[in-house]
Amino acid sequence: MARTIEVTDLILRDAHQSLIATRMAMDDMIPVLHDLDEAGYWSLECWGGATFDSCIRFLNEDPWERLRTFKKHMPKTPLQMLLRGQNLLGYRHYGDDVVDRFVDKAAENGMDVFRIFDALNDLRNLERAIGAVRKTGKHAQGTVSYTVSPIHTIDAYVDQAKRMQDMGVDSICIKDMAALIKPQAAYDLVKGIKEACGADMKVHLHVHATTGVTLVSLMKAVEAGVDIVDTAVSSMSLGTGHNPTEAFCEMLEGTGFETKIDLDHVEVAKRHFAKIRQRYAEFMTSFQGVETSIFKSQIPGGMLSNMESQLKAQGAGDKLEEVLLEVPKVRKDAGYPPLVTPSSQIVGTQAVFNVLMGRYKKMTGEFQDLMLGYYGHTTGDFNDDVVKLAQEQAKKEPITTRPADLIEPEFDELRTKAKTLDGFNGSDEDVLTYALFPQVAPKFFSTRSEGPKNLGKDPVVASKAPPKAAAPAAPAAPTGGPRDYTISVNGQAYNVSVVPGAGGAPQVASAAPVAAAPAAPAPAAGSGEPMTAELAGNVLRLVVQPGAKVEADQTILVLEAMKMETEIAAPKAGTLVSFAVKEGDAVQVGDVLAHIG
Secondary structure, three states: OOEEEEEEEOOOOOHHHHHHOOOOOOOOOOOHHHHHHOOOOOOEEEOOOOOHHHHOOOOOOOOOHHHHHHHHHHHOEEEEEEEHHOOOOOOOOOOOHHHHHHHHHHHHHOOOOEOOOOOOOOOOHHHHHHHHHHHHHHHHEEEEOOOOOOOOHHHHHHOOOOOOHHHHHHOEEEOOOOOOHHHHHHHHHHHHHHHOOOOOOOEEEEEOOOOOHHHHHHHHHHHOOOOOEEEEEEEEEEOOOOOHHHHHHHHOOOEEEEEEOOOOHHHHHHHHHHHHHHEEEEEEHOOOOOOOOOHHHOOOOHHHHHHHHHHHHOOOOOHHHHHHHHHHHHHHHHOOOOOOOHHHHHHHHHHHHHHHHOOOOOOHHHHHHOOOOOOOOOOOOOHHHHHHHHHHHHOOOOOOOOOOOOOOOOOHHHHHOOOOOOOOOHHHHHHHHHHOOOHHHHHHHHHHHHHOOOOOOOOOOOOOOOOOOOOOOOOOOOOOHHHHHHHHEOOOEEEEEEEOOOOOOOOEEEEEEEEOOOOOOOOOOOOOOEEEEEOOEEEEEEOOOOOOOOOOOEEEEEEEEOOEEEEEEEOEEEEEEEEEEOOOOOEEOOEEEEEOO
């Protein structure tokens, strides 16, 4: 009798996060939710990861309402999310009370399966979230963030799985976000976990397709005893995404293994997303095929597509290859963390900074915290020289304790702050939205009533014939008097008077140079030199007041650039004459930020 392999489909979350930078709107998913619900999946991943951020940052959509909508349209199939342990869905650690409240609200709004991971594989950062899920009665899935380095071994991963079992997880996921797990490693790791944790412990394998080897890795995992695999509907698969659902199901024919997937329902979803995908062409990653160089850079699919768009926003789209070469160097300095959110974003953004501004000349606040232990400990050792630089820039000491132990209960304080925001609806869900993204949430709350935005654009259909040109009209008789225009020739402006001629042909009646405009007044003495932005981003905080004396390299404002906080320092000692921006402003590279005299 064939053994059944369960399938989780990623079409509603990771598939479009990895291929189109998480821009898919809810109304482009709703039409096929019924078919997905009827297809026989073990679960449907639809929330968490970067979707929460994208909903409020780009789509003007309430992520909690998205979750409720999924549950309404898919009542049969368990809904699954990706949860970053003590980071939840943000980029910092949160107090234990916030973790408890978030899990409780996610379960209340429809979440069934919580895939819980830590970017550093520091199990201290998983324990609270696992306990919170167990209290709700939902499924807690502990996660091994898989990576390859000189210090990561199969035995170490098996030990991690065993320790998570002792924490009370319901299943264990091997999360290979960068398509690094080769077939034999997949076999050995699944077999090792099964032997260590027992046959009753379900093992779930998540892989991307980027390197071209992981469909074979899925087959070897099946042979080793894996219980569940992740795939994506074929029209939103491959490249930086995942292996196709249909291909996986067909591959098992005659092997002694089978799935319960109804491919007729999957076919409906395939056709739908094939059309929808075209509407998001501007967000589509250029990594469409197989890229074995990822075995060196180890950059996951979602990180690749987002890094491309972020570099373009910085006016540095041509620097991608340099950044890809820099990422492994930064990763080594940081103790070889797996490149998964948020460590992927932290390491990747620092690699961008190193390429654009020089190695570690400027560190994001998050990279400083990573190097100083405020995200936890990594499997490898930090580069001591970079740690010292982080101390100097952050002006704080390293820690070795669980980071959340330093955080006092904060939910009540977060509610107090959220109450002051225009558009805050008073719910715990809104408090949590603010907690996760305090820079983005205020704008979202104020515009939420305008409704969601769909960023998809209908493609131009080339086969449509252009409209026939109308027959030329008979020349009109000249009408009206002269018309005046100003034109520029070789930098000299001229006033030109034009009158209609015979048959409507224009005739120049007169032309005279325009007197030069008076020059703009020179800056007043003491107005200061302009300080321009090296990065595109949003102004988070103005740190000093105009008129204050500042030292060279003193922080005067903080930008959010590429989702990371970056301190912008004065280039010289002097007086901060004025700011040219205010909090909340978006700035581009080269924009004036302030004047320093």
